[in-house]
Amino acid sequence: MKTVFIVTPSYLIKKKRDFTGGIKQLTKLGFNVINPEFPKELPSPREKADQLHGAFVDPMVDMILALRGGYSAMKSLPFIDFDLIKRQPKILAGFSDLSALLNPIFERTGLVTLHAPMVINLDAPTAFTLKSLLNAVNGYPEKNLLKGAPVKVYNPGSAAGTLKGGNLITLTALIDTPWEIETAGSILFLEDVDEKLHQVDRYLTQWILAGKFKGLKALILGDFRGIASRKVYDILASQMTVDFPVVHCPYIGHVANKITLPIGAEVELNTASKQLMIRKMAFPGGPP
Secondary structure, X not given: OOEEEEEOOOOOOOOHHHHXXXXXXXXXXXXXXXXXXXXXXXXXXXHHHHHHHHXXXXXXXXXXXXXXOOOOHHHHHHHOOHXXXXXXXXXXXXXXHHHHHHHHHHHHHOOOEEEOOOHHHHOOOOHHHHHHHHHHHOOOOOOEOOOOOOXXXXXXXXXXXXXXXXXXXXXXXXXXXXXXXXXXXXXXXXXXXXXXXXXXXXXXXXXXXXXXXXXXXXXXXXXXEOEOHHHHHXXXXXXXXXXXXXXXXXXXXXXXXXXXXXXXXXXXXXXXXOEEXXXXXXXXXXXX
């Protein structure tokens, strides 16, 4: 049984029943949540970092799970002690706004983090989401991260690299900061929710102008709720030569069926077989 500590790096959950539903699901899955109290006050940026530090140093904690996303996780970055986290490796899981923590923590500590459903997403999860989450926390016995998920190929090929990515608008906000994601040599996945096409165009154009697609090994487009993935790909193809494999998988993002992805794992994408295979990763629970 893995012991879980809930952290609040972004927003609070408004409805208590959404929180209790998530806690009940975690318990049903066999997790022991050691702080099941409903959070009512949002910590300050420094307090968020301190909460994260406390969870990492607690010997009873196996997994640190975010309450929900939203906004403000990036405000805690200046206060995070990455050396402390590196000395006390644990599973850190979340997505959306948590992209601002998951990627910098991997890049500065080498610790694989999980782009995964949070407490708010576990109130009424699908069987696919639960299966993928459990596969992850158990060290990925199933190595094909796209197994059972639909995949559409926009640019064929195969490539190997370090898996990174997450929410587009969140990661865009880190560009030209000390916590900007390093994309060269990576297989990048991007998703977003309820943004207009011209906004996604603006974000991706900034990535292009900033050189963030130079040296990229492959790109996985997740779900962009309200925008067809082909239109997202066309934004790139109209402004640059896409010389790396590109696929679309709708099970990445703010969706019911959600793949839990290991940020920092060495992976290989093959568009012919439509597989994303784990080759190597430094996981807190041991190697897969």
